[in-house]
Amino acid sequence: MLGSVFKISSVSRNDNENIWIIKLQLSSQEENDLKLIFEYMKNEIPKETNLLSLGNIYYHMGKYFEAERYFNKILDSLSENDEDVAGCYSNLGMIAYCGHGDYKKAYVNYSKALELELKKPLRHKYNLGTIFNNIGNALKQQGLFEQALTQFSNIFELDLSRKGHQGLLLASAYLNIGIVYNELKNYDLAIKHMNESLSIGMEELPKSHPYLASTLNYIALAQQHAGEY
Numbered sequence: 001m002l003g004s005v006f007k008i009s010s011v012s013r014n015d016n017e018n019i020w021i022i023k024l025q026l027s028s029q030e031e032n033d034l035k036l037i038f039e040y041m042k043n044e045i046p047k048e049t050n051l052l053s054l055g056n057i058y059y060h061m062g063k064y065f066e067a068e069r070y071f072n073k074i075l076d077s078l079s080e081n082d083e084d085v086a087g088c089y090s091n092l093g094m095i096a097y098c099g100h101g102d103y104k105k106a107y108v109n110y111s112k113a114l115e116l117e118l119k120k121p122l123r124h125k126y127n128l129g130t131i132f133n134n135i136g137n138a139l140k141q142q143g144l145f146e147q148a149l150t151q152f153s154n155i156f157e158l159d160l161s162r163k164g165h166q167g168l169l170l171a172s173a174y175l176n177i178g179i180v181y182n183e184l185k186n187y188d189l190a191i192k193h194m195n196e197s198l199s200i201g202m203e204e205l206p207k208s209h210p211y212l213a214s215t216l217n218y219i220a221l222a223q224q225h226a227g228e229y
Contacts, residue, residue: 051084055091064099068092080116086127089113093134097141107138129155129169136176145180152177162200171200175215178222187226194219 051074058067071088078085093109096102114131117123136151155173160166178193198215205211 052087052091055088059091059095059099062099064095068095068099071095081119083120086113086116086120089116090131090134093138097134097138103138103141107135107142110135110138125158125160126166126169129158129160129166129173133169133172133176136173140176140180140183145184148180149177152180163204167200167204171197171204171211171215173197174200175218179218182218182222182225185225187222190222191219191226194222 052071055067055070055074058064058070071091075085075088078088089109090113093106093113096109097106110131114128114135117128117131132151132154136148139145139148139151152173155169160170162170174193174197178190178197181187181190181193194215198212198219201209201212201215
């Protein structure tokens with residue numbers, strides 16, 4: 001089974017043994033177009049688990065209620081200066097955003113995560129950039145486009161690398177700025193930023209990765225709006 005890809009089918013707790021049981025289902029890896037994506041995803045999996053891992057499993061399974069309850073329990077058990085508290089608020093923001101479509105609540109949780117992250121003596125640039133990106137998305141979904149642009153632009157002040165995780169965060173920021181400019185009907189700037197996102201993505205992702213297809217779709221829409229057929 002070495003190198004096999006599995007899908008999580010269920011998560012349950014055995015109170016007698018005081019352990020969590022995660023049931024996995026073997027997934028097919030026969031389609032050639034998916035092989036590079038599987039390899040990419042395999043490299044994305046953390047090598048070690050931490051306090052937030054179970055909540056993240058629930059989240060990725062779409063079990064948002066269970067994930068939210070788990071992260072809130074963690075918050076109740078930790079002091080505010082604990083390293084994991086900012087991560088809890090970020091994850092609660094993602095649950096509100098992706099799970100419930102509650103963008104105001106997402107903004108509140110992301111803002112709390114940012115406040116705590118900025119208090120840390122050693123700031124993690126990637127974590128900060130991710131939070132700025134998430135806050136920008138929450139504002140964008142509320143139609144607060146100028147405020148969203150400010151948050152996305154904050155990412156460029158962090159001097160991130162164009163490679164690896166940091167590069168993909170930059171690509172996301174460029175794409176989000178492009179989407180906002182498209183909403184503001186500034187199509188030239190929209191296309192410019194989307195193309196920058198595509199350029200980074202093509203350097204860092206497999207050619208069949210869905211992010212690239214999504215970015216190309218956004219570019220095509222912006223070009224259509226601009227009258228570039």
